[in-house]
Amino acid sequence: MPAHFDVAVVGLGAMGSAAVAHLAARGVKVIGIDAYYPAHALSSSHGDSRLIRLGYFEDPSYVPLLLRAYANWRALEARLREDILTITGVLQIGKPDSKIVSGTRKSCTLHNLPLETLGPDEMRRRFPVFSLDEDEVALLDPQGGYLRPEAAVMGYLKLAAADGAALHFGERVTAVEPSETGVSIVSGTGRYTAAKVIVATGSWIGELVPALRDHAVPIKQVVSWYQPVDGFVTTPQRMPVFIRDEGENGSFFGFPAIGVDGVKVGRHAHFREPIDPNQPNPAVNERDTNLLDSFIRHRLPAAAGLRVRSTTCRYTMLPSEDFLLDLLPDDKRIVVASPCSGHGFKFTSVVGEILADLALDGGTDLPIDAFSFEAMDRFSSPA
Ligand SMILES: Cc1cc2nc3c(=O)[nH]c(=O)nc-3n(C[C@H](O)[C@H](O)[C@H](O)COP(=O)(O)OP(=O)(O)OC[C@H]3O[C@@H](n4cnc5c(N)ncnc54)[C@H](O)[C@@H]3O)c2cc1C
Incomplete structure (x- = not known):
């Protein structure tokens, strides 16, 4: 019998590490799996520094999410007793x-x-x-x-482990297979089942989420x-x-x-x-x-x-240069987190919370309507 979890998080870069930490902190039985090791050089989350700012020129609608992100970064620092945001x-x-x-x-x-x-x-x-x-x-x-990306990813993983998450590194997930009883996660070395799966695989997102293959x-x-x-x-x-x-x-x-x-x-x-x-x-x-x-x-x-x-x-x-944070339209047990078009790191701390909400409750009170599959399809289709 494969080991069973409430939630499996595939990809432990910025978004996945934050998600697994938020889930473990809520007492959820969660596994996180990454093909490599934390903040590795093929990920999008290395290089010493990431910008964070509040007066978002891209669109004012990001500001409420940023306010929450700032609060969550400070909460992360308080638990870690370490500086992440300067x-x-x-x-x-x-x-x-x-x-x-x-x-x-x-x-x-x-x-x-x-x-x-x-x-x-x-x-x-x-x-x-x-x-x-x-x-x-x-x-x-x-x-x-600025934020310290490697320290943030490592910090979230440290807290997730302390709160009981199972973390597997060096294990590539080859398939996420929905069935009547749950979702199977197949890797090079194992097979697991979970009630919900979060896919946060960065630049590889199109491999496990075919709906994003042509968009990301x-x-x-x-x-x-x-x-x-x-x-x-x-x-x-x-x-x-x-x-x-x-x-x-x-x-x-x-x-x-x-x-x-x-x-x-x-x-x-x-x-x-x-x-x-x-x-x-x-x-x-x-x-x-x-x-x-x-x-x-x-x-x-x-x-x-x-x-x-x-x-x-x-x-x-993505075509809109925005984010995609949504349940898969074909199977609402699968949550998708896109790598956020080159400006997502500052939001990691709130995206982790959003992904945990989506996996556990099927929705969130945080304002993410603009980041749905429906919004992406609208943007991608010719006017
Ligand atoms: C140079 C640079 C500068 C940037 N500057 C900023 C900035 O100043 N401010 C800002 O807000 N944002 C910035 N960004 C964007 C931000 O860093 C990204 O949005 C963010 O890091 C994306 O994180 P992620 O978790 O989606 O992807 P990643 O960190 O790449 O994580 C994905 C993880 O999934 C794993 N994975 C993939 N496939 C599988 C599989 N099949 N099985 C298991 N694991 C798998 C990978 O190994 C990886 O660890 C910058 C990005 C870059 C590259």
Whole structure:
């Protein structure tokens, strides 16, 4: 007889680790299974830092989820007695009518969130590492900052184990098979049954969720770290995390010198090159580093010293560049968590709660209507 669980979580990256911890904390008999080990280099949840911000330029409707995410991150830290979230403020830089600047302003106004507007002169005085054009502004969201992704994933798994979850690493799930009595989870080395299954397999989501095969597209994302020329102006105390709207050249993001590697920068969605999740990550090439080198030299000259490290990570994009958090329409015992289109990490702490709600109650009080299969299909079909 295969071992039976109330809930099985397939994939223990950001979303799966948070889900398994939320479930175990509620006293549920839960198993979590991952093909590799926590925060491994083929996952989407490695690389030292992830941005978190409250005045969400993408859409104001994310703000209530973010408020809950902040509370849940603080709850995680309290249980772990460890720092996961550091507030540095987030600067959102661009022309006043750019998507990032106007969207942030709209979100903050609607939700009554504090926001400071800084022009080029004030930026030079307060945050000299940044170089602004005369017609640009920076909006300072004082509640923004960064998260430590590896520590968060590991922390959730530690708590899940302490609360009694069974955690299996190095075990690839090959099939999730619904039957009349439950759902079977078949792996290379085992077979289990569960009343409910959460599938949170990141860039591999299309393999176990055929409904997402044509929609969820893994792409290459590259980030590089630079030794600052001026270490004084790039510390987290003097350099907020930032996002920069570069118009047709896309948007760039970056972090102060948090660890020994220095200042980290990347371009959101990079060159949008699709990748095969079952192949090793494509190597970082000259085109990748040229893009980031020229950005940092132009926009953050005091940080643009020796490039010491570059790495490839994976974004997995849905057509709307949104999230998908829903029960599978064909079988409501299966909960699906998409890897969130390159901006999901900050929500991990609330997504874990949502996935636990969906598995146990079939619904949640948190506002996720925009993240359903129905919404995705509407977006994907021609207007
Ligand atoms: C470079 C980079 C920068 C980013 N910056 C930000 C940011 O600043 N802020 C932000 O909010 N978000 C950011 N994101 C996005 C965010 O990191 C992702 O949305 C998030 O990490 C996705 O987590 P996940 O759990 O869905 O996927 P993953 O962490 O990839 O986890 C999926 C897990 O499923 C496992 N798995 C897959 N298939 C199977 C199987 N068949 N059987 C068993 N296990 C399986 C994998 O081994 C993996 O561990 C960034 C992403 C990247 C790559």
